[in-house]
Amino acid sequence: MAPLIRRPSEPSESSTDIPGPGTESARRPEAKVARPIHWLVLLASAMLEAVWALALDAADGFTVLGPTVIFAIASTLSMLGLAFAMRGLPVSTAYAVWTGLGAALTVGVSMLMGTEPPSLVKLLFLAGIIGCVIGLKFVKDPGESPGRSGLRFRRHPHRGRGGSAQTQERG
Helix, strand or coil: CCCCCCCCCCCCCCCCCCCCCCCHHHCCCCCCCCCHHHHHHHHHHHHHHHHHHHHHHHCCCCCCHHHHHHHHHHHHHHHHHHHHHCCCCCHHHHHHHHHHHHHHHHHHHHHHHCCCCCCHHHHHHHHHHHHHHHHHHHCCCHHHCCCCCCEEEEECCCCCCCHHHEEEEEC
């Protein structure tokens, strides 16, 4: 029986081989393209994160039916929205925006509802979180910048993910 994952230099004995490291289809994933819909859904998901966090608190250990149902629905929709947003946004950006805005909204709504005492320090830190999230929206990948200079590393095209297989290029 032929191995399912083979090196590119090995001949294929079967047409049912699964692409593995080093094969043409496993070399480089397609770049994600962020569209406005990805950002809008991500913002809605962050709002739903605040909803489910507040509902979880009100559910009192899942002993109160209404908030428990709201938690179940909001958390599911929030995760689905995050998953959709990650189709166009890098996981690092999407997750940071989702958790940052969700946390800031949760604290802000808690202060407005009177369940958490407001303070100047908390408001300053919330403004910092929101500022950082806005900054992530405008940060470009290093590869997107046309005038980039300096050294960068890329993976060797025939060696997969090994650390010693990186080559240096001047950009």
